[in-house]
Amino acid sequence: MKKIHYIFHDNDHRWAVISRDPDRPAYMIDTNECLVISGDEAILTDPGGMEIFPAVFSAISTSFNLRNIKAIFSSHQDPDIISSLTLWLEVNPELRCYISWLWSTFVPHFGGTDKTFIPIPDDGLTIKLGSIKLHCIPAHYLHSAGNFHLYDSKAKIYFSGDVGAALLDQNNSDIYVKNFDEHIKSAKKFHQRWMGSNEARLDWCERVSQLEIDMLIPQHGCIYQGKDVKRFIDWFSELKVGLFTMGETFEDEIKSEVDEPEPEISEVVTEPEIVEIPKEENNDEIAQGHSDSLNDSALKALMGQDSGTNSVKELKKDKGSNSIGKSIFSAIKNFFKN
Ligand SMILES: [Fe+2]
Ligand SMILES: [Fe+2]
Numbered sequence: 001m002k003k004i005h006y007i008f009h010d011n012d013h014r015w016a017v018i019s020r021d022p023d024r025p026a027y028m029i030d031t032n033e034c035l036v037i038s039g040d041e042a043i044l045t046d047p048g049g050m051e052i053f054p055a056v057f058s059a060i061s062t063s064f065n066l067r068n069i070k071a072i073f074s075s076h077q078d079p080d081i082i083s084s085l086t087l088w089l090e091v092n093p094e095l096r097c098y099i100s101w102l103w104s105t106f107v108p109h110f111g112g113t114d115k116t117f118i119p120i121p122d123d124g125l126t127i128k129l130g131s132i133k134l135h136c137i138p139a140h141y142l143h144s145a146g147n148f149h150l151y152d153s154k155a156k157i158y159f160s161g162d163v164g165a166a167l168l169d170q171n172n173s174d175i176y177v178k179n180f181d182e183h184i185k186s187a188k189k190f191h192q193r194w195m196g197s198n199e200a201r202l203d204w205c206e207r208v209s210q211l212e213i214d215m216l217i218p219q220h221g222c223i224y225q226g227k228d229v230k231r232f233i234d235w236f237s238e239l240k241v242g243l244f245t246m247g248e249t250f251e252d253e254i255k256s257e258v259d260e261p262e263p264e265i266s267e268v269v270t271e272p273e274i275v276e277i278p279k280e281e282n283n284d285e286i287a288q289g290h291s292d293s294l295n296d297s298a299l300k301a302l303m304g305q306d307s308g309t310n311s312v313k314e315l316k317k318d319k320g321s322n323s324i325g326k327s328i329f330s331a332i333k334n335f336f337k338n
Contacts, residue, residue, distance in 0.1 A: 002055040004035070004063060005175055007215065007223070008155045012039045013132055015157050017217060018059045020173045024052070030168070031080055032219055034159050035060060035069070036152065038130025044088070045073045045150055045159050046081045046219050053084040053328065057091070067336070071096040071118075071127070073136070075161030075219065076144035077103040086111025090332045098127060098136065102146025120148055137208070139163060141200035156214040163204070164232055165190050166221030177222045180231050187221065188239070195241040205237040 001023055008015035014037040021030055033056050034045040042064065048056055060066055074082040074097055082099070089095055089111055099107055101119035108117065124136040127150075135151045142163050150159040166187040168174075177183045195201060209230070216224040216232060224232045 002052070002059045004059045006063075007175075008157060010155070012130070013037070013154065015152070015155055016060075016064075017175065017223070018056050019175055019223075021052070021055060022171065022173050024055075026170050028052075029080055029220060032217060032221075032223075034217060035064065036129060036132075036134065036150075037064065038132045040065075040068050041130045042069045043071045043073055043127065043129050043134065044069050046075050046161065047072055047084050047088055049080050049083045050087060053087045054331075056084070057087075057332075061335075066091050069095065070129075071098060073127070073134075073148075073150050073159075074099040074103075074107065075139075075149060075159075076100065076147045077107055078144070078162075081161075081219070082107055083110050085116075087328060087332070089116065090329055091336075098125075098148075100140075100144075100146030100148060103144075122146075124148065139200075139204050141195075141197040142204055143194040143196055151211060151213075153212070156212050158208070158211065158213045158216045158229075160216050160218050162194060162219055163191075163236070164216055164218030164221070164224060165194075166218070168221055172222075174222050177224050177228050180224075180228050183222060184232075184235055190220075191236065191239055192241050192245040197242055198240060198244065201236060201239070201241055205233050209233050 002018050002021045004016050004018050006014055006016045014035075016035040016037070018033040018035065020032070024030055028049075028051060031046070031048045031052065033048055036043050036045070044060075047053075057066065060069075069088070069092060072082070072085065072088060072095060074085075077099070082097075085097060085107065095116065096118050097107070097112060097116050098118045098120055101121060104117045104119040120136050122138060122140070124138050127134045127136065132152065132154055135153065136148045137151050137158075139147045139149050139161065141147065142161075147161065149161055149163070151157075164187070166183060167190055168186050213229045214225060216229045218224075
């Protein structure tokens with residue numbers, strides 16, 4: 001299960017990261033969510049997908065009143081970033097969601113009303129939270145066409161969305177980068193494929209290198225801190241990304257083919273591999289098992305807060321409804337009833 005870690009504290013100004021989930025299923029990418037707190041107000045960055053909502057909800061509820069989350073910052077439109085929006089709106093229907101104007105008519109397909117979204121113009125904007133200011137820094141085309149990061153100049157913390165992401169082993173639960181040279185190997189292919197523009201990359205590196213940053217927190221993988229922040233920016237400024245790198249790989253393959261001797265002409269034509277669709281009964285088993293584990297996660301998320309009440313029993317009864325969303329919606333309502 002995910003846990004909340006407080007990584008910065010200055011009076012009533014705090015940053016927490018809900019990070020690294022060793023229990024998540026291996027088929028799903030791991031994510032980091034950040035809670036920025038000033039006084040009794042908070043903003044949640046990239047709250048994640050519907051699947052991990054119970055884990056994030058549960059981790060935050062151990063030390064912070066969920067109803068005091070006033071806004072969500074969504075770096076871009078991806079499902080691992082913001083598909084849980086409709087569930088967070090159950091927690092606080094007044095919640096506001098800051099997102100690039102480019103996605104402000106697309107993301108409502110995940111939920112919300114015309115009052116929910118605050119479109120961020122291309123040049124960015126500043127969000128006032130309690131007594132602090134958070135700056136939405138443009139990072140367009142890294143990797144989304146409308147993309148922002150969030151910078152807190154007082155805490156010197158920079159939330160960088162998918163930039164800086166690393167695809168680490170399932171059993172790696174480190175919060176901070178321990179060995180930059182080793183760590184960055186897990187970030188290379190991610191950046192080469194998901195970051196589409198070399199112009200955008202260089203522009204971002206130049207602007208961000210002028211900011212004072214003690215911690216750079218990506219949405220996937222470990223946090224860069226201290227000298228590793230500059231190391232990362234320098235590394236990224238040298239890395240070729242996007243279509244260009246796909247071309248390079250392709251060229252390498254062509255070159256090695258040219259170097260090899262000509263194969264003998266054969267009349268046997270190789271058929272492409274045919275993959276059978278798994279039988280229906282297997283699919284049912286997989287779907288049922290998955291659905292059960294999700295319902296269990298939702299229940300567990302609330303067990304710690306709700307023991308001694310009837311709501312957990314009611315939720316267990318509700319499992320017959322076969323609707324994951326319904327169980328979670330009802331769980332949220334019961335959580336706040338008590
Ligand atoms: Fe993304
Ligand atoms: Fe992501």
